[in-house]
Amino acid sequence: MTTDPHQQKDDSVLEQDIGSIRSAWADQAKEEPPGLLDQAVMNRAKRELEEPGKASRRRTSIKWLGAFATAAVVVLALTVVLEQEPRAPIPSAQEADGLRLDSEAPPGNQSPARLEAVPQKARAEPPAEESLTKQLLRENVAPAATAATASAENNTGADAWIKQLLELKKARQFEKLTSELARFRSVYPDYPLPPELEEIRP
Amino acid sequence: MKAYAKGSMEAFGLLYNRHRGPLFRYVLRLAGDPATANDLYQGSWEKIIKARRAYNDTVPFRPWMYRIAHNHVMDHFRRAHPRSEPLPDHLVSGNSGPEEQLQGENKGAALRAAVFRLPAEQKETVLLRLEAGLDIQDIADVTGVNRETAKSRLRYAVDKLKAELRE
Numbered sequence: 001m002t003t004d005p006h007q008q009k010d011d012s013v014l015e016q017d018i019g020s021i022r023s024a025w026a027d028q029a030k031e032e033p034p035g036l037l038d039q040a041v042m043n044r045a046k047r048e049l050e051e052p053g054k055a056s057r058r059r060t061s062i063k064w065l066g067a068f069a070t071a072a073v074v075v076l077a078l079t080v081v082l083e084q085e086p087r088a089p090i091p092s093a094q095e096a097d098g099l100r101l102d103s104e105a106p107p108g109n110q111s112p113a114r115l116e117a118v119p120q121k122a123r124a125e126p127p128a129e130e131s132l133t134k135q136l137l138r139e140n141v142a143p144a145a146t147a148a149t150a151s152a153e154n155n156t157g158a159d160a161w162i163k164q165l166l167e168l169k170k171a172r173q174f175e176k177l178t179s180e181l182a183r184f185r186s187v188y189p190d191y192p193l194p195p196e197l198e199e200i201r202p
Numbered sequence: 203m204k205a206y207a208k209g210s211m212e213a214f215g216l217l218y219n220r221h222r223g224p225l226f227r228y229v230l231r232l233a234g235d236p237a238t239a240n241d242l243y244q245g246s247w248e249k250i251i252k253a254r255r256a257y258n259d260t261v262p263f264r265p266w267m268y269r270i271a272h273n274h275v276m277d278h279f280r281r282a283h284p285r286s287e288p289l290p291d292h293l294v295s296g297n298s299g300p301e302e303q304l305q306g307e308n309k310g311a312a313l314r315a316a317v318f319r320l321p322a323e324q325k326e327t328v329l330l331r332l333e334a335g336l337d338i339q340d341i342a343d344v345t346g347v348n349r350e351t352a353k354s355r356l357r358y359a360v361d362k363l364k365a366e367l368r369e
Contacts, residue, residue: 011338011353014353014356014357014360017360017361017364018331018332018356018360020364021313021332021360021363021364021367022332024309024310024313024367025310025313025314025332026310030223030227031223031226031227031230032222032223032226033222033223033226033240033243034240037240037243037244038218038222040244041218041222041244041247041248041251042214042215042218044247044248044251045206045211045214045218045247045251046211048251048252048254049206049209049211
């Protein structure tokens with residue numbers, strides 16, 4: 001280590017001092033690791049020897065899982081795209097709300113809970129707007145004056161609705177007729193109207 | 203270690219039996235309490251086992267093993283006491299347990315209590331000498347300091363211990 005005689009002397013003095021301490025140190029109890037700890041270390045050492053094979057198998061399976069997951073996502077995305085079909089124009093959620101309010105009793109009599117609950121439902125299921133309209137009509141029991149409107153829309157389409165519009169005209173409910181006609185136009189923009197309704201502009 | 207790295211559990215068994223006691227006591231003296239010492243001891247061996255392929259048999263096994271254990275213990279205390287210096291003196295010194303309260307009864311207990319009271323760096327240096335049996339150069343390698351620093355720490359520690367034993 002060192003060739004300096006002074007340092008060598010210094011080292012030997014230190015070694016002597018350490019020697020005297022070491023003898024006192026050796027007197028004290030010699031703690032040993034618990035048996036369970038020994039066993040745990042030995043088991044760990046054994047496992048480590050077996051692990052390389054296992055580890056590489058695990059890596060392979062993880063790679064395979066990754067590829068499988070990617071393929072599954074692609075297939076799912078394609079399925080969703082292919083399942084999309086063109087739909088007839090349908091009333092928006094706001095229009096559905098308007099319909100509901102129209103078909104209910106006057107606003108003063110409406111329950112706040114219902115006012116809130118229905119638009120939430122409409123927003124929760126946007127793709128089903130058409131059926132939502134029907135559902136709204138079913139759920140919200142309309143007064144007699146609007147019951148026919150609801151059933152016309154519910155049952156079908158434009159012809160029944162036009163029939164109802166004509167009835168409104170006959171009953172001289174022009175305000176209601178105008179709003180219903182506007183709604184009809186928003187749902188069926190190109191559907192030909194009979195001349196007696198054509199002259200009424202929303 | 204090379205034999206174990208090649209797959210011999212028997213070689214590991216021999217190695218383990220040779221070093222288990224000194225390494226355990228080294229960790230125990232540093233940690234100060236048996237529960238922490240058990241964790242650190244097991245963790246040290248796990249790291250030694252994992253590092254088996256990195257072991258180069260041109261260097262002696264014992265300093266290499268103690269270096270891994272030393273780093274593991276230091277990491278533990280840095281995590282537990284981020285602002286403290288390498289070893290938390292307050293954890294293992296001054297505040298001695300019932301066993302250390304009997305320090306006047308025999309030399310061994312008095313010496314152990316004196317070691318507990320040493321500053322952290324002197325304590326780990328003297329433990330590497332007394333428990334692990336490493337020479338000054340190996341202690342310097344394990345603790346990451348130069349030889350003179352290791353020797354100086356050992357000198358201070360030994361002087362204090364001698365003084366304690368004289369009292």
